[in-house]
Amino acid sequence: MKAFLTVIGRDRVGIIADVSNKLAKNNVNILDITQTILHDYFTMVMFISLENSDMDIASLQAEFADFDKNIEIRIQSEEIFNSMHRL
Amino acid sequence: MINFNEVNETIQMIDNQHLDVRTVTMGISLYDCADSSAEKACTRIYDKICKRAEHLVSKCENIEKSYGIPIVNKRISVTPIAHIASASRVNDATCFAVALEKAAQEVGVNFLGGFSALVHKGITPGDAALIRSIPEALATTEHICSSVNIGSTKAGINMDAVKEMGLIVRQCAEKTADRESIGCAKLVVFCNAVEDNPFMAGAFLGCGEGDCVINVGVSGPGVVKCALEKMPDASLGELAEEIKKTAFKITRMGQLVATQAAKVLDAQFGIVDLSLAPTPTMGDSVAHILEEMGLSTCGGPGTTAALAMLNDAVKKGGVMASSYVGGLSGAFIPVSEDIGMINAAEAGILTLEKLEAMTCVCSVGLDMIAVPGSTSAETISGIIADEAAIGMVNSKTTAVRIIPVIGKNVGDRVCFGGLLGEAPIMPVNSASCEKFISRAGRIPAPLQSLKN
Numbered sequence A: 001m002k003a004f005l006t007v008i009g010r011d012r013v014g015i016i017a018d019v020s021n022k023l024a025k026n027n028v029n030i031l032d033i034t035q036t037i038l039h040d041y042f043t044m045v046m047f048i049s050l051e052n053s054d055m056d057i058a059s060l061q062a063e064f065a066d067f068d069k070n071i072e073i074r075i076q077s078e079e080i081f082n083s084m085h086r087l
Numbered sequence B: 001m002i003n004f005n006e007v008n009e010t011i012q013m014i015d016n017q018h019l020d021v022r023t024v025t026m027g028i029s030l031y032d033c034a035d036s037s038a039e040k041a042c043t044r045i046y047d048k049i050c051k052r053a054e055h056l057v058s059k060c061e062n063i064e065k066s067y068g069i070p071i072v073n074k075r076i077s078v079t080p081i082a083h084i085a086s087a088s089r090v091n092d093a094t095c096f097a098v099a100l101e102k103a104a105q106e107v108g109v110n111f112l113g114g115f116s117a118l119v120h121k122g123i124t125p126g127d128a129a130l131i132r133s134i135p136e137a138l139a140t141t142e143h144i145c146s147s148v149n150i151g152s153t154k155a156g157i158n159m160d161a162v163k164e165m166g167l168i169v170r171q172c173a174e175k176t177a178d179r180e181s182i183g184c185a186k187l188v189v190f191c192n193a194v195e196d197n198p199f200m201a202g203a204f205l206g207c208g209e210g211d212c213v214i215n216v217g218v219s220g221p222g223v224v225k226c227a228l229e230k231m232p233d234a235s236l237g238e239l240a241e242e243i244k245k246t247a248f249k250i251t252r253m254g255q256l257v258a259t260q261a262a263k264v265l266d267a268q269f270g271i272v273d274l275s276l277a278p279t280p281t282m283g284d285s286v287a288h289i290l291e292e293m294g295l296s297t298c299g300g301p302g303t304t305a306a307l308a309m310l311n312d313a314v315k316k317g318g319v320m321a322s323s324y325v326g327g328l329s330g331a332f333i334p335v336s337e338d339i340g341m342i343n344a345a346e347a348g349i350l351t352l353e354k355l356e357a358m359t360c361v362c363s364v365g366l367d368m369i370a371v372p373g374s375t376s377a378e379t380i381s382g383i384i385a386d387e388a389a390i391g392m393v394n395s396k397t398t399a400v401r402i403i404p405v406i407g408k409n410v411g412d413r414v415c416f417g418g419l420l421g422e423a424p425i426m427p428v429n430s431a432s433c434e435k436f437i438s439r440a441g442r443i444p445a446p447l448q449s450l451k452n
Helices: A015-025 A057-063 A078-085 B004-016 B038-052 B056-067 B081-088 B094-107 B125-140 B159-175 B182-186 B221-229 B236-264 B286-292 B303-319 B339-346 B352-358 B377-394 B434-438
Strands: A002-010 A029-038 A041-049 A071-077 B021-028 B071-078 B111-118 B144-152 B156-158 B187-191 B212-218 B268-273 B366-372 B398-405 B413-415 B422-424
Touching: A002 A015, A002 A078, A002 B004, A015 A029, A015 A041, A041 B004, A057 A071, A057 B056, A071 A078, A071 B056, A078 B004, A078 B236, B004 B221, B021 B038, B021 B056, B021 B236, B038 B071, B038 B081, B038 B094, B056 B071, B056 B236, B071 B094, B081 B094, B081 B111, B081 B125, B094 B111, B094 B125, B094 B144, B111 B125, B125 B144, B125 B159, B125 B182, B144 B159, B144 B182, B144 B377, B156 B159, B156 B377, B159 B182, B159 B187, B159 B377, B159 B398, B159 B434, B182 B187, B182 B398, B187 B377, B212 B236, B221 B236, B221 B286, B236 B268, B236 B303, B286 B303, B286 B339, B303 B352, B339 B422, B352 B366, B352 B377, B366 B422, B377 B398, B377 B434
Parallel strands: B021 B071, B071 B111, B111 B144, B144 B187, B212 B268, B366 B398
Antiparallel strands: A002 A041, A002 A071, A029 A041, B021 B212, B144 B156, B187 B398, B413 B422
């Protein structure tokens, strides 16, 4: 299963490292990354694959529950974006 | 590959523009539960609903987590109970409502619709028993919704039923007078009722439907309004195009959720209802879309035209996005559930008569309208007959969900809470229609040609 992980929040050192580490620990593969600073907010979209992970989207989301109170992380199946933005 | 902006657009729609799936409604046929013993029938109904809908809520919650999209309501619609209760020859069908309530609570759904009768041409003893039981059933249950179809384009309008429903609406108000007459908020009187409606209070599963069906209602007035905000100087044609594109995206999301829900619940995928359903939350209003189109206040001149265009564009955009479209499909205008409508009604600009005109061009009808508690049964019947006539002649669904709030008058407010919202008491034209209603009988079906 593939999903988009989005990270929006206050910029600090090591956000990408922390997110990537957590994904690696759970055997989640990163397929693509886009990152920018938008209106002073750190904004990142990662395209990830859970194919070799024991996690599903809900349990992976739960892993990020206590990540950082200034940063919002969400994981959504790629299907919702494909259905809304592609014919 | 999906790009950054597309991901961001979807997240903005969900976070800031109240995009959601308004309801996943599981339709459950109860025809195989009928029995000459009402007690046995009620046990079968309870068992069947609990079995079929056991995982409805939990599976929908999994879908919410997986897609990151809220599914606001999980509901059930059932076969019109009058059809089932007929076999038991009961004089009072309240026991069926109690069994349904027990099942609704057991499976944890928000509402269960189908305490219904279809009497557009005639009333059977089973229909009469059910209709008589509506006030008691809605007063003693919390999650049960009721509807009665009193007319259709092919049958005309059953004015005996219209007369009766005026009385029933009043009885519902009186029986729940201590709770702002909320019983009436759970009762809809239809003309041309549809069999696959996922929305409450009018949902039931029609006799042509399968055993277990998933119908989904999408929403997104906020998304449409935000799209139009970016086009302050565009022509109406350009606005229509933008609405179509937005409706397409919203509906594709609904289609995805509907197919997924049907799959995991081992049910048939029924339809996606292409709707703009408002909530009382700021930023989730159909009235505000009309105002964004250029009206100073919803209800003023131009409102019907703006709504007609909005409704049509939503359907045109949505219809290609879903493999099966149905239900009520159109913009809803429930007064108490739409902050823009509430404000317009309070300002005296949105009146009952203007709402009636608006119902000619959108789904569904006079919806969630609070009127003085002194409004007579005949006047309510007259309002129902007018609205049914619009539906009958124009071959569309129309409905009346009107609440004569006992003890309240024009100038007062009523608060139902939650999605049902709050509303000012709106004035009603008090000229008598008593003679007309008391004639009873049937209004014959209208001509389908010579359309002028």
